[in-house]
Amino acid sequence: AQxxxxxxxxxxxxxxxxxxxxxxxxxxxNNYYLFWYKQPPSRQMILVIxxxxxxxxxxxxxxxxxNFQKAAKSFSLKISDSQLGDTAMYFCAFDKYNNNDMRxxxxxxxxxxx
Amino acid sequence: DTAVSQTPKYLVTQMGNDKSIKCEQNxxxxxxxxxxxxxxxxxxxxxxxxxxELIINETVPNRFSPKSPDKAHLNLxxxxxxxxxxxxxxxxxxxxxxxxGYTxxxxxxxxxx
Numbered sequence: 611a612q613x614x615x616x617x618x619x620x621x622x623x624x625x626x627x628x629x630x631x632x633x634x635x636x637x638x639x640n641n642y643y644l645f646w647y648k649q650p651p652s653r654q655m656i657l658v659i660x661x662x663x664x665x666x667x668x669x670x671x672x673x674x675x676x677n678f679q680k681a682a683k684s685f686s687l688k689i690s691d692s693q694l695g696d697t698a699m700y701f702c703a704f705d706k707y708n709n710n711d712m713r714x715x716x717x718x719x720x721x722x723x724x
Numbered sequence: 725d726t727a728v729s730q731t732p733k734y735l736v737t738q739m740g741n742d743k744s745i746k747c748e749q750n751x752x753x754x755x756x757x758x759x760x761x762x763x764x765x766x767x768x769x770x771x772x773x774x775x776x777e778l779i780i781n782e783t784v785p786n787r788f789s790p791k792s793p794d795k796a797h798l799n800l801x802x803x804x805x806x807x808x809x810x811x812x813x814x815x816x817x818x819x820x821x822x823x824x825g826y827t828x829x830x831x832x833x834x835x836x837x
Contacts, residue, residue: 712826
């Protein structure tokens with residue numbers, strides 16, 4: 611079974627600064643998807659960014675980017691120019707290709723301080 | 725239009741009762757899921773349904789039963805509720821090829837007293 615590990619239970623960052631959230635995963639698969647989801651206090655699960663394993667280029671969505679290291683099985687999320695609205699739980703998730711079974715890490719609680 | 729909607733948003737009930745949570749998606753997705761988020765925020769998959777067929781059933785007590793009347797609906801029925809069932813339950817949906825991930829409902833906070 612695939613496992614996803616987020617080693618940082620909590621992190622904080624000053625507004626306008628950059629923060630990186632870590633995620634590692636364990637799999638024997640070659641084809642899969644990786645995601646970062648954000649869960650603000652409203653509890654809605656919001657997709658932040660996604661990466662397909664066969665793509666070497668790191669995904670970018672505005673202030674959010676990932677560092678995908680397939681060999682190291684690492685998938686970190688970088689948030690640039692942090693905003694107060696970025697305060698939330700962030701979950702890393704792994705989804706094996708053609709398998710309806712997305713697995714989540716334990717989450718990192720990020721607080722952006724003014 | 726809400727893509728994945730689940731009702732109710734909050735549910736408080738006594739131990740031993742039977743309750744249902746409803747979920748509907750209007751995205752035309754072919755797979756729907758139920759996840760449980762515990763008090764420590766850990767998300768665990770409970771069930772998934774593809775074209776009305778159960779394809780994953782994690783180690784969930786058989787008091788929990790998913791019911792899918794059609795491709796757009798996946799309801800969760802819970803019998804004989806226990807204190808440990810208190811959690812937030814999320815419904816989600818996806819396409820078979822999922823580069824876009826899952827779309828989640830807003831969650832149902834179930835409190836068993």
